[in-house]
Amino acid sequence: MRPLALAMKRVSEIPMTDTRFDPSKADGRWQRAWDKAGTFTADSNNEKPKSYVLEMFPYPSGRIHMGHVRNYTMGDVLARYKKMRGFEVLHPMGWDAFGMPAENAAMEKKVHPGAWTRSNIEAMKAQLKRIGFALDWTREFATCDPEYYGHEQALFLDMYEAGLIDRRSSEVNWDPVDMTVLANEQVIDGKGWRSGAEVEKRKLDQWFLKITDFAEDLLDGLGDLKDWPDKVKLMQENWIGKSQGLEFGFSLSNGGTLPVYTTRPDTIFGASFVAVAADHPVAQALAGEPEVAAFIEECKKGGTTAAALETAEKLGYRTSITAKHPFTGEPMPLLIANFVLMDYGTGAIMGVPGHDQRDFEFATKYELPITRVIARDFSEASAPMGDEAEPGDGVCVNSDFLDGMSVEDGKAEIIKRAEDGGWGEGTTVWRLRDWGISRQRYWGTPIPFIHCDACGIVPVPKDQLPVTLPEDVDFETPGNPLERHATWKHCACPKCGGEARRETDTLDTFTNSSWYFLRFASQPDDAPFDADEIAKWMPVEHYIGGIEHAILHLLYARFWTRALAHIGKFDVKEPFASLFTQGMVTHETYRLGERGWLSPSEVRIDGEKAFALEGGEEVERGRVIKMSKSKKNVVDPDNIIEQYGADAVRWFMLSDSPPERDLPWSEAGIEGCYRFVQRLWRLFDQFDDSAAGEDKPLARRAHQAIVAVAEDIEALSFNKAVARIYELTAATEKAAPSESRNFAIRALLHMVSPMMPHLAEEAHAKMGADALLADAAWPEHDKAMLVEDEVTIAVQHKGKLRDTLTAPKGASKEDLEAMALASEKVQRSLDGAEVRKVIVVPDRLVNIVT
RNA sequence: GCGGGUGUGGCGGAAUGGUAGACGCCGGGGACUUAAAAUCCCCUGAUCCUAUAGAUCGUGUGGGUUCGAGUCCCACCACCCGCACCA
Numbered sequence: 001m002r003p004l005a006l007a008m009k010r011v012s013e014i015p016m017t018d019t020r021f022d023p024s025k026a027d028g029r030w031q032r033a034w035d036k037a038g039t040f041t042a043d044s045n046n047e048k049p050k051s052y053v054l055e056m057f058p059y060p061s062g063r064i065h066m067g068h069v070r071n072y073t074m075g076d077v078l079a080r081y082k083k084m085r086g087f088e089v090l091h092p093m094g095w096d097a098f099g100m101p102a103e104n105a106a107m108e109k110k111v112h113p114g115a116w117t118r119s120n121i122e123a124m125k126a127q128l129k130r131i132g133f134a135l136d137w138t139r140e141f142a143t144c145d146p147e148y149y150g151h152e153q154a155l156f157l158d159m160y161e162a163g164l165i166d167r168r169s170s171e172v173n174w175d176p177v178d179m180t181v182l183a184n185e186q187v188i189d190g191k192g193w194r195s196g197a198e199v200e201k202r203k204l205d206q207w208f209l210k211i212t213d214f215a216e217d218l219l220d221g222l223g224d225l226k227d228w229p230d231k232v233k234l235m236q237e238n239w240i241g242k243s244q245g246l247e248f249g250f251s252l253s254n255g256g257t258l259p260v261y262t263t264r265p266d267t268i269f270g271a272s273f274v275a276v277a278a279d280h281p282v283a284q285a286l287a288g289e290p291e292v293a294a295f296i297e298e299c300k301k302g303g304t305t306a307a308a309l310e311t312a313e314k315l316g317y318r319t320s321i322t323a324k325h326p327f328t329g330e331p332m333p334l335l336i337a338n339f340v341l342m343d344y345g346t347g348a349i350m351g352v353p354g355h356d357q358r359d360f361e362f363a364t365k366y367e368l369p370i371t372r373v374i375a376r377d378f379s380e381a382s383a384p385m386g387d388e389a390e391p392g393d394g395v396c397v398n399s400d401f402l403d404g405m406s407v408e409d410g411k412a413e414i415i416k417r418a419e420d421g422g423w424g425e426g427t428t429v430w431r432l433r434d435w436g437i438s439r440q441r442y443w444g445t446p447i448p449f450i451h452c453d454a455c456g457i458v459p460v461p462k463d464q465l466p467v468t469l470p471e472d473v474d475f476e477t478p479g480n481p482l483e484r485h486a487t488w489k490h491c492a493c494p495k496c497g498g499e500a501r502r503e504t505d506t507l508d509t510f511t512n513s514s515w516y517f518l519r520f521a522s523q524p525d526d527a528p529f530d531a532d533e534i535a536k537w538m539p540v541e542h543y544i545g546g547i548e549h550a551i552l553h554l555l556y557a558r559f560w561t562r563a564l565a566h567i568g569k570f571d572v573k574e575p576f577a578s579l580f581t582q583g584m585v586t587h588e589t590y591r592l593g594e595r596g597w598l599s600p601s602e603v604r605i606d607g608e609k610a611f612a613l614e615g616g617e618e619v620e621r622g623r624v625i626k627m628s629k630s631k632k633n634v635v636d637p638d639n640i641i642e643q644y645g646a647d648a649v650r651w652f653m654l655s656d657s658p659p660e661r662d663l664p665w666s667e668a669g670i671e672g673c674y675r676f677v678q679r680l681w682r683l684f685d686q687f688d689d690s691a692a693g694e695d696k697p698l699a700r701r702a703h704q705a706i707v708a709v710a711e712d713i714e715a716l717s718f719n720k721a722v723a724r725i726y727e728l729t730a731a732t733e734k735a736a737p738s739e740s741r742n743f744a745i746r747a748l749l750h751m752v753s754p755m756m757p758h759l760a761e762e763a764h765a766k767m768g769a770d771a772l773l774a775d776a777a778w779p780e781h782d783k784a785m786l787v788e789d790e791v792t793i794a795v796q797h798k799g800k801l802r803d804t805l806t807a808p809k810g811a812s813k814e815d816l817e818a819m820a821l822a823s824e825k826v827q828r829s830l831d832g833a834e835v836r837k838v839i840v841v842p843d844r845l846v847n848i849v850t
Numbered sequence: 851g852c853g854g855g856u857g858u859g860g861c862g863g864a865a866u867g868g869u870a871g872a873c874g875c876c877g878g879g880g881a882c883u884u885a886a887a888a889u890c891c892c893c894u895g896a897u898c899c900u901a902u903a904g905a906u907c908g909u910g911u912g913g914g915u916u917c918g919a920g921u922c923c924c925a926c927c928a929c930c931c932g933c934a935c936c937a
Contacts, residue, residue, distance in 0.1 A: 339935040723873035
């Protein structure tokens with residue numbers, strides 16, 4: 001730790017004086033004042049326009065980290081700014097409290113997941129309070145509260161009623177370490193998103209939410225999300241994966257029909273084989289033959305990781321079956337192929353080697369015919385194929401009646417003929433799958449269903465909700481504690497009264513976060529939410545969180561909102577009007593041979609080099625990457641706040657880096673922020689009631705800053721707002737006392753109040769105010785003061801700057817040209833050359849062309 | 851492979867087609883002080899130079915459009931992210 005940091009500790013013990021702001025006293029004082037006054041309690045019963053500012057609620061892992069601080073500081077500035085602008089602001093906080101880590105803790109530390117979660121929430125809430133966030137804590141809840149998940153169960157039953165929920169046997173992603181099913185979205189590179197274990201395929205009875213019913217709607221809706229990052233919209237679009245093509249049947253030589261799906265019906269005359277997935281019924285029917293069985297086994301072995309797929313060789317097995325081409329009637333071989341996926345399309349394809357790279361590689365290997373049916377130009381119909389497929393655009397060739405047609409027309413023509421002939425139809429295929437939500441875990445929302453031998457699957461009657469989790473569970477053995485609990489699952493069938501069993505699966509935690517924003521907006525006891533309140537607050541005006549939720553959470557939340565609107569709960573389609581994905585907080589890494597990674601607090605920086613505090617050896621300074629426990633490059637917010645106060649940390653979070661990019665944490669940076677807190681404190685102290693007189697240039701800068709900072713905040717360009725505040729601060733410091741200077745000081749006080757609320761309140765009170773600054777309005781600006789009366793004109797010759805001159809605003813082109821030519825520097829540059837043309841941009845520049 | 855993003859001083863980054871490097875950090879020099887901390891002031895892209903002046907170069911690379919390009923267009927390079935045997 002650097003000497004300055006040590007000095008800070010002493011500083012905090014020095015009483016607050018005119019020249020020193022003491023956050024250790026002020027922070028708590030104002031946090032209590034806001035609490036007591038209910039300053040940030042949202043009230044829907046007034047005429048003010050409403051604004052809902054929301055940050056993605058945290059998982060209560062134990063400690064707040066810098067990423068949270070950055071995320072919530074941005075939201076906090078927006079919430080406080082909106083309030084200053086006359087909006088009634090809803091800015092709530094809660095806890096995404098179900099999930100695996102609680103169960104892992106239960107296994108490792110022998111604590112109940114609920115107790116572990118509750119104590120984490122308590123600790124993290126205290127941390128958030130210390131940062132002074134303008135949150136409406138009256139609406140706080142945790143998703144593990146029975147009231148919350150009980151309402152979730154009710155919504156689940158409503159969705160079941162409406163046919164949006166399915167129970168079916170399905171091949172699922174099974175995580176052998178967490179011993180649970182995972183959604184496709186939770187499988188990353190073939191591994192479980194939490195455990196990192198290689199995911200296996202299993203067939204299980206599962207509950208599904210029919211998100212695919214909304215595929216088209218979810219895709220179309222992206223078009224309306226004007227204030228979402230294009231990147232996120234694209235990721236969702238790709239994930240939903242709409243593709244249009246033709247589904248048709250091949251007549252097989254064994255008498256059957258094989259449905260295939262293709263997006264390129266225009267290339268049908270280039271088809272030279274047909275291939276099915278290893279687990280396709282046609283392949284399975286042949287599994288009696290030992291050779292086929294062996295091949296199918298071989299196909300299953302291949303890894304599913306990206307690297308494995310990249311290098312995986314295309315394998316095929318040629319069956320004795322042939323398929324008849326629908327137009328030429330030619331028999332084509334049917335193969336079993338490892339690259340055909342059972343769960344996309346029909347699990348079978350027509351192979352067109354000339355115009356699909358995979359088919360090309362496959363055909364080359366198994367010596368199947370490769371014909372050109374698309375060419376760049378009709379005259380190139382007989383051009384030989386190269387050593388790659390040609391998947392691009394062109395015209396149809398060697399294709400009978402399609403010859404000469406564009407790819408697009410060719411597609412339409414084949415689809416039309418297939419439909420007219422009754423052997424196929426144009427279809428849409430989606431990449432998106434239904435959302436499997438069953439989890440064989442304890443710490444989640446119990447699925448409110450009962451299995452009865454006589455009545456089948458029976459929903460739990462709503463008056464029996466919530467179905468709560470049993471408290472007495474053990475985590476000694478792997479698997480689902482609900483399943484092996486002695487009594488919990490045994491119950492009476494609500495229909496026949498006979499003996500029955502509760503569903504022991506719980507809901508995927510992503511269901512908890514799919515509607516929490518609705519519960520924040522209204523919290524009646526007897527219903528999940530109130531439609532009138534929803535109408536007042538929704539949609540969320542600003543939603544801020546990490547890019548890692550671009551698909552999972554954000555797609556699910558959009559789906560739930562649509563589904564609930566679909567069943568008539570309210571009239572909101574999109575939950576989040578604007579979305580902002582903030583960058584990560586990063587830090588340099590330190591590594592020392594055998595000792596491995598060192599944390600920043602174990603390292604002393606000296607110029608270019610770094611040394612271990614313990615032992616003094618030189619340490620290797622590594623890349624600046626996301627703060628993570630494993631690399632030890634973390635900085636604990638609590639320690640920083642204790643040293644520098646909440647406002648310095650908040651200011652750091654907003655400074656320098658644009659909010660969507662990564663923010664490198666540095667000791668020097670936070671010290672600079674602390675210095676600025678103190679600098680402002682001294683400036684605020686110079687507010688002087690007795691000062692008189694006008695300082696027009698300073699007043700003008702203040703008015704301009706009021707407008708510019710507001711624009712920057714609204715654009716979430718906090719780094720620019722910060723820079724402008726620095727500029728106005730410097731100008732104000734230099735100015736002599738005047739009424740204008742007092743105005744500038746007050747403007748600064750108000751402008752920094754969303755960012756450094758404690759300092760601002762303290763200074764505000766010291767200036768004699770008895771109301772809270774948090775309730776004050778954004779400063780007014782005078783339009784007349786925005787306009788300069790003198791401007792600086794750049795004078796260029798040969799495209800280079802030669803001189804600058806000061807001219808009255810609005811000076812005529814002729815005057816500017818004359819002034820420019822009169823410049824000694826310009827004349828020297830011209831050196832007698834003939835002026836051919838002079839370009840004058842009023843109030844900006846003069847460019848002389850010779 | 852497909853899709854997207856980024857590239858500007860030592861560092862983070864500013865810049866409606868119009869003075870590139872605002873603002874912050876680092877660094878250097880100075881003032882104040884017995885000394886230190888804190889604070890304040892000045893300098894700080896590179897090169898040349900006859901040095902309070904001036905010139906040239908400079909926003910990943912190469913072209914183009916323009917009176918004028920970090921910004922627009924074309925081609926390329928590097929890095930980062932997402933998806934991926936999706937027919």
